[in-house]
Amino acid sequence: MKIRITADFWLFIAAALVLKKGYLAALYTVAVVLHECAHYFVARRLFYACKEIRLGIFGAVLYGDFRDVCGTDRIKIALAGPACNLCLCALCLAVWWLLPDSYYFTRDFYYSNLTMACVNLLPCYPLDGGRVLCGVIENKLGCKAVRVTKFLTFAVSSAAFLIFVISLFTPHKLFNVALFALGIMFGAVAEGGDCYVKTALLHSGAVYRRGMEKKTLVFDGESRVCDVARRIRGNFLYCLEVVDADMRVRRRYDVAQLESLVIDCPRDMTLNDAELYLRQRQNLLVAVEPPVEQAVKGKDKQRRRPHQQIQRKKGKERHDGGE
Helix, strand or coil: CEEEECHHHHHHHHHHHHCCCHHHHHHHHHHHHHHHHHHHHHHHHCCCCCCEEEEECCEEEEECCCCCCCHHHHHHHHHHHHHHHHHHHHHHHHHHHHCHHHHHHHHHHHHHHHHHHHHHCCCCCCCHHHHHHHHHHHHHHHHHHHHHHHHHHHHHHHHHHHHHHHHCCCCCCCHHHHHHHHHHHHHHHCCCCCCCCCCCCCCCHHHHHHCCCEEEEEEECCCEHHHHHHCCCCCCEEEEEEECCCCCEEEEECHHHHHHHHHHCCCCCEHHHHHHHHHHHHHHHHHHCCCHHHHHHHHHHHHHHHHHHHHHHHHHHHHHHHC
């Protein structure tokens, strides 16, 4: 698991130190990292591959390569973060019950996790509550889920920012509401808003020992790579058959070949073009890096040449002596 710290996060830390809130910033950072680690471990448990956890001024986000994630898995991964924070809150309560004097040392950590859980459960994309809402809508409306959720998020953030503007004409200036509105608005409109990762198959030996089901996907040659990726679920092994109009199989992909197809080929490429793309890619690799066996054979052949020449010379001498 890789954690990347962006430049704006250090601005947040510097501002916290200037305001003498470094201790609270540290507790908030711990709560955020644990929150994202929960996302990470659940995603890995569901066989999604994750690149890194990126820590910034507005929190942390789990990033990866693909955006194809089914609605049910989206809900499970999204709820993992707030569930982790609530479990930490429950742990603090248990410690307070056993050791009442520890309240003064753990109170801020309790409220940091409680705030993280409550804020992230708001139904605003890309917060976890918005992802849960997106997963529920996806099970009903399919591919329109992210678009609908982002529209609702934009409406909520606009309303929050309007509340901030109104507060400017009152004694209480709600700058925190403005920051929250801008944060979720930026997250909703940012490119690649869905940061969960969908790959082909990343399974360990323990999973194979428990046994897994194997399924065969059937597509025609004009289907796109992204169409195949959407049908892949992490708890199965998959093979692929590419058929023509008469349902005759033109190309078969085993598990490893299907993984290469989904990861290496552009998402909008058709399966017919993907086959040519993979062949050209393989030929390029062979041209650049000759097979190890051939290289070893070539070296062995060069090593044998002096010995072979000696044998030939001896054979010639014997032949001459026989005459």
